[in-house]
Amino acid sequence: MPRYDIVVFGATSFVGRLVCRHLLARHGAQGELRWAMAARSRERLEAVRAELGPDAAAVPLVMADSGDEVSLGAMVGATRVVLSTVGPYALYGSLLVRLCAEQGVDYCDLTGEVPWMARMLAAHGDTAARSGARIVHCAGFDSVPSDVGVHVLQREAATRLGAPCTRVGMRLKAASGAFSGGTVASLLNVLREARADDETRALLADPYALCPREGRPSTEQPEVGLTARDALSGGWIAPFIMGAINTRVVHRSHALRAHAWGADFRYDEAVMTGGGVRGWMGAAGMGAGLGGFMAALSVPPTRWLLERFVLPAPGEGPSPEAQERGFFDIRLFGLTADDASLQLRVTGDRDPGYGSTCKMIGEVAVALADGIGEYPGGGFFTPSVALGDALVERLEAHAGMTFEVID
Template sequence: MTTRDHDIVLFGATGFTGKLVAEYLARHGGARSVRWAIAGRNEAKLEAVKRDLVAIDPALADLPVLVADGHDQASLDAIVPKTRVVCSTVGPFGVHGRKLAATCARRGTHYCDITGEVPFIRASIDENHDQAVETRARIVHCCGFDSIPSDLGVFILWDHARKLGGSLAWTKGFVGEMSGTASGGTAATMLALVEEATRDPKVRRLLGNPHALDPEVPRGHDRDPFEADVRGVAFDSDIDRWTAPFVMSSINTRIVRRSNALLHYGEPFRYRELMSLPKGPRGFVAACAVTAGMAGFTLSAALPPTRALLARFVLPKAGEGPSKEARDRGHFTLRFVAEGTTGTATPLRVKATVKGTSDPGYGETAKMLGQSCLCLAMDADALEPRYGVLTPASAMGMTLVDRLRREGMTFAVEGD
């Protein structure tokens, strides 16, 4: 790998999120010692992105610009073996991303992305895991808001428990105060996923399986109610707040469970994720509104006429997303509560908080993905020798937590 031309190739640098990641790398001192390049399918758009980057840092006048299309195998074969890491923001990943992930697995190139699409990740596990183990590539999906805060939040709880000689049992993640909006690419991806699920019963079954991303997908019907997807409003006495379904828990829970399957957090380990709202009557009304809003959106996205209306009049278009002011106003807080064992008669009770200080899906996602690709490129000696289709926690664990802490994110544990 040391003989490769680039350390990182950012694929999709012309998109809304890709530009933010490029800007993040351009502003980040840590990337100065890294040989990075931007890539995409449209050379003129890439050159315009490069001009903006040179305005941030004139040293980027030499930044290589590479042209490739996610559907053109020859163009991917020309780029992937020449870099140590590919960082991709080209989505919907299920539509444009399969060849790229497979090429990285085949060519022994580390890979990270910001997909939140369960069917794409399942296909990547089935197609690429064994190959990536053989070529010693780390293929790491979900390095954005879905699912780094959930995945690393549970990881730091486990790290705390194992330092006490213990392990985790049941664990809950609560998405609390949050402000942020969606981009055109995210909207297109959500609509594509609902449309695929409406059309294909196999996709519906996969999406409904709480362990869809485990190494082997269990088929049994004796599913644990604790791990069933949350559908309604309830009061949770562990945090003394009202709770409602959280839109991204359908991906975050699957990633946390895959991390457990790879790292063994506890036996049995169980994870559940919800949105939390204040405890009084206003919290109850807000929880009902969130639940109704999610059900309404899913129904509208599932029916072709309302899906077309959503795409045309309501949701942002490709390349659009929240303004810089809106991104700077954004934030999020996740709280975790877990019980486990310490090897003594007293059960372990432990809490954690994960916080971000800008828009979760864009400001913080650019940071999380930017740090993930830097971590894969620069911290090889600090990472566990684990390869294949991994999760952020199982690929980068505490090394990535430390990087994100240095960038202003909070990862805090309190407990026995």
């Protein structure tokens, strides 16, 4: 029997510390849930455990290095679930995913690196299916609100409208929070890969990049321009920087559900900026800013300046007060083939990249450890497909999230 239910790998990272704080508050150090903190430095682990306070004194510490197969293998063999915050995952996560897939150990992470996820799926998907390991990427703000939100919307559409929504748009209505340093590092690594490899660039442009090749839909997906009038929300919209990740995850969920929402299902994401001239100006400014930001990241001199003086580094993050002041408010607009409509509001009570993300992945890991789920066997799953309505209940009960149909 495994010694632990969950090992938090990367417990000394900024988000890792927040995840540990959440697990400690929810389950204590020696409760029914047996969990441990893992990283490569005992000294740093002991410092983090001390920061968590006297209640954390009994939390076990595990030493493991992302590049050392022996220590990683021992860590994986000692637990039912590995929760990893060690990114960029393309640099530090591949060996760990392979070991989890081989040993039949469940795994979840915070990656938004689509090319890396595609590589892991191709390399280890069959192994995980045979061993029973459930590999769940994107278990934070990327892409739980989008993925689980569409799951809830489609469940409600079946009940209220008698048919699935074949057209869904996720719209970020409002949010307050800071960019995660780990997210920035992962984005920069993806851009480096894209510059060096034509195949990676093609993968990033493919909305079905994470879907099985057999039976892959040919439906052309909507693209949000730098400024656009939105037929779903009725106002102006601008691109959402995380949309390129979340859309791929939602399409994988659809594929794993045997395209239950229809072969012509279409999905996109954007930021709402309002109506009228003010809404247009907001969309134009946001679109121009995002375009300029991405262009600056693509050019080595300006990228260096942004990394050096503007962007947060991995390990940095907002104060606890700033995390508590943060929030997000997302709207999902759905239309059936007969143009019946449904709207869902998804909210979070902390800043998206830190305060909310740590609770989301914490609840995903605990649900995996509890053995719940709606999809039999092992493999590479999205959060909604792996855990279904049980995850919705836990997010609402313990992660400060709400999923509410708006009449």
